[in-house]
Amino acid sequence: MTHDEVKTCIQNTFSGKLTLLDTGRAEPVFEVKAADLRDVARALRDDPTLRFDYLCNLGGTDTGERLEAHYHLASVANGNRVDLKIFLSYENPSVPSVRDIWPAANWYEREMWELFGINVEGHDNLTRFLLPEDWDQGHPMRKNWDAPDFVRLPEFEA
Amino acid sequence: MIKKIPVYAERIPGGSIVTTSLEAVLHHGQASSLWYLLFGTACCAIELMCTGASRYDFDRLGMIFRASPRQSDLIIVAGTITKKMAPRLRRLHDQMAEPRYVIAMGGCTIKGGPFYYDSYAVEKGVDHIVPVDVYIPGCPPRPESLLEGCLTLQKKIKQQKLSDWQK
Numbered sequence A: 001m002t003h004d005e006v007k008t009c010i011q012n013t014f015s016g017k018l019t020l021l022d023t024g025r026a027e028p029v030f031e032v033k034a035a036d037l038r039d040v041a042r043a044l045r046d047d048p049t050l051r052f053d054y055l056c057n058l059g060g061t062d063t064g065e066r067l068e069a070h071y072h073l074a075s076v077a078n079g080n081r082v083d084l085k086i087f088l089s090y091e092n093p094s095v096p097s098v099r100d101i102w103p104a105a106n107w108y109e110r111e112m113w114e115l116f117g118i119n120v121e122g123h124d125n126l127t128r129f130l131l132p133e134d135w136d137q138g139h140p141m142r143k144n145w146d147a148p149d150f151v152r153l154p155e156f157e158a
Numbered sequence B: 001m002i003k004k005i006p007v008y009a010e011r012i013p014g015g016s017i018v019t020t021s022l023e024a025v026l027h028h029g030q031a032s033s034l035w036y037l038l039f040g041t042a043c044c045a046i047e048l049m050c051t052g053a054s055r056y057d058f059d060r061l062g063m064i065f066r067a068s069p070r071q072s073d074l075i076i077v078a079g080t081i082t083k084k085m086a087p088r089l090r091r092l093h094d095q096m097a098e099p100r101y102v103i104a105m106g107g108c109t110i111k112g113g114p115f116y117y118d119s120y121a122v123e124k125g126v127d128h129i130v131p132v133d134v135y136i137p138g139c140p141p142r143p144e145s146l147l148e149g150c151l152t153l154q155k156k157i158k159q160q161k162l163s164d165w166q167k
Helices: A003-013 A034-046 A105-116 B022-031 B043-052 B086-095 B107-111 B143-159 B162-166
Strands: A018-021 A029-032 A054-062 A067-075 A080-088 A094-096 A119-121 B007-012 B015-020 B035-037 B064-066 B074-078 B101-105 B134-136
Touching: A003 A018, A003 A080, A029 A034, A034 A067, A034 A080, A034 A094, A054 A105, A080 A094, A105 A119, B022 B143, B022 B162, B043 B074, B043 B101, B043 B143, B074 B086, B101 B107, B101 B143, B134 B143
Parallel strands: A029 A080, A094 A119, B035 B064, B035 B074, B074 B101, B101 B134
Antiparallel strands: A018 A029, A054 A067, A067 A080, B007 B015
16 A cells, blocks of 8 residues: 555544644654544554554654654554654643553553653553663653753754 | 882892882782773773784783673773663672772763763763772773773882772
8 A cells, every 4th residue: 555545544444533644754644642542553453454563663752842652653564654643741641551452562661651751551560671770850851851960962053 | 020119139149039028019919910800881892802802912911801890900991881880880899809990991981971961871970980090081092092091000009008008
């Protein structure tokens, strides 16, 4: 399938649950609500025409205005890619776990939780593994993060 | 060697008697047999390996590497030290035989190097964790610099007094 066919197919399958984002990229990027994520994920994996059976990457972003969780999916069988994004506010950000749908999500979700402070509901082992075990200085990938020996690169005038 | 350390030599028939201080012999022996603990974590470790290999040849200083802290009296910290690694480095240092010495090799080890800015994970200076005797600047330092640092450390060891050990 071409990118456009994937786009159309996904839009037909999940009317109302996914919103196509205009990113300028060939590969489609959809916004999804956190509450719908698990349904969408399961359907994307199991739908015989889509078969997104491979979670390439899962990560977070702090844009300065909001938090985002990204899911980069690929279909090994069909050779397609699609990205999902969840927009989250700074107050109590939370996404459901997709660990049981794609086992690869296990460590990615732990990373996202410890670096961005995005809570992952339903993860059975949400413990630190990138930062030291006694880390108590918050979430270092947040834009407003600060610590006593953290030095931010000064911004240069162009 | 006789010219290098303070000795009194007296010729007697069939040989000679050499008198020197125990201090000089001890420190000469100590400086000439530094066994360093393998602790290379990044690119500096490649230069360290090169210095140990035949072209630069650490062995001529009496230095050989040990993979065990119990039998080493020098640790050459070669590479980036992250905050998660810091307690492990401290433990290895504490397990080493006394008196022990630390050489900080390269920019990352000394002050965080290119990770000085915007890094939450890198320790900005290994002297926050262990006391450092010799700093070798560079990114990474060439083997000549490392050899120079080791000679500086040897000089320091030879200049120390036995009474310093009690401090």
